[in-house]
Amino acid sequence: EVQLVESGGGLVQPGGSLRLSCVASGFTFSDYWMGWVRQAPGKGLEWVANINQDGSAKYYIDSVKGRFTISRDNAQNSLFLQMNSLRAEDTAVYYCAIAATGRGGFDLWGQGTPVTVSS
Amino acid sequence: DAVLTQSPLSLPVTLGQPASISCTSSQSLVHTDGNTYLNWFLQRPGQSPRRLLYRVSNRDSGVPDRFSGSGSGTDFTLKISRVEAEDVGVYYCMQGIHWPWTFGPGTKVEIE
Numbered sequence: 001e002v003q004l005v006e007s008g009g010g011l012v013q014p015g016g017s018l019r020l021s022c023v024a025s026g027f028t029f030s031d032y033w034m035g036w037v038r039q040a041p042g043k044g045l046e047w048v049a050n051i052n053q054d055g056s057a058k059y060y061i062d063s064v065k066g067r068f069t070i071s072r073d074n075a076q077n078s079l080f081l082q083m084n085s086l087r088a089e090d091t092a093v094y095y096c097a098i099a100a101t102g103r104g105g106f107d108l109w110g111q112g113t114p115v116t117v118s119s
Numbered sequence: 120d121a122v123l124t125q126s127p128l129s130l131p132v133t134l135g136q137p138a139s140i141s142c143t144s145s146q147s148l149v150h151t152d153g154n155t156y157l158n159w160f161l162q163r164p165g166q167s168p169r170r171l172l173y174r175v176s177n178r179d180s181g182v183p184d185r186f187s188g189s190g191s192g193t194d195f196t197l198k199i200s201r202v203e204a205e206d207v208g209v210y211y212c213m214q215g216i217h218w219p220w221t222f223g224p225g226t227k228v229e230i231e
Contacts, residue, residue, distance in 0.1 A: 037168075045160070045168060045211055047220040061219045095167060103150065103215035104173035105158035111167055 002026035002108055004096045009113030016086050016117070022079040022096030022110055030054075030074035033099035035106060036081050038092035038115075046092075049081065050099060063089075086117045121146040121214050123223035131231040132206075138199040140226045142212035147192050149216075156215040157195050159188060160222075163208040171210075172197065204230060 008020040020036070035050040049060045049070040058070050069082040079096055093114050097106035122145040132138045148157045159172040170179050175195060176188040185200040199206055207230055212223040 044209075044225045045162075045213075045222040047213075047222065050220070059218050099215075101173050103154070103156040104177075105156075105160070105170055105213045105215050105220070106168075107170060107173075107179070109167040109169065 002098075004098065004108065004110035006094065006096045006110045006113040009094065009115045011116045011118065012086055013119050014087060014117055017082070017084045018086065018115060020081040020083065020094055020096075020113055020115075024077045024079065024096075024098075027098070029072075029077040033102065034072060034079045035097050035099050036070065036079075037095045037097055037106065037109070038090075039095070039112075040089075040092045043092075048094070051079070083115070086115075088117050091115060091117050120219055121148070121217040121221050123212050123214060123221055125210075125212060125223040125226050128224060128226055130226055130228045132199075132202045132228055133231050134204065135201050138202050138206075138228065140197045140210055140212075140228075142190075142195045142197070142223050144193045144195075144214055146217060148195075148214050149192060155191060157188075157190065158213045158215060159186075159197050160211045160213060161206075161208050162211070162225075163205075166208075168211065202228075202230070 003025045006022045036048040051070045067085045071080045093112040095112045096110040098108045100107040124143050126141045160168045162168040172188040187198050209225040211225050
């Protein structure tokens with residue numbers, strides 16, 4: 001069974017940092033693009049970042065460029081999102097997802113991990 | 120950025136009746152490879168999103184055939200032939216051709 005399990009969310013003060021993790025199982029992790037999508041409370045979906053199979057290509061939404069870094073460890077079947085200089089507007093549930101069909105969006109999503117940025 | 124608009128934003132439906140959601144993009148979603156990268160997702164209450172359709176009209180595994188997609192260029196439609204109770208939730212269109220990838224605002228489908 002294909003599974004994505006996120007962790008690392010929590011409450012952090014503005015300007016703080018968090019590192020989200022996503023452990024994948026049930027498929028050959030290193031074969032696929034992966035990404036992060038977030039959803040602010042009561043709001044819609046917002047794509048955050050994507051990374052290609054070997055980590056050599058990364059794309060970000062403008063609002064997180066220079067603050068967030070997406071990375072992966074194929075040996076550990078893990079995806080990461082390092083989030084620095086966090087702002088209140090980064091408060092959201094963060095989903096890890098597989099982009100197996102490339103530009104077809106995300107084939108499968110994790111259950112999400114909540115991030116709250118507040119003093 | 121490619122802005123996606125959806126209509127309606129709220130859709131009361133009757134069980135067993137058809138339903139339709141429109142998605143319009145501010146830019147063409149036709150790639151130079153000939154494919155059109157418009158995808159549809161459903162987020163049921165309290166759940167993670169799941170993809171229903173990719174590249175306009177291709178149903179994901181396990182998606183009932185009452186769901187269909189159509190359209191080209193900048194205008195697309197998701198149709199449900201006969202709404203069932205499990206179809207309640209928020210439907211999002213999403214484009215994967217232009218960076219940043221963008222989602223529509225969502226259409227909330229509720230049973231009347």
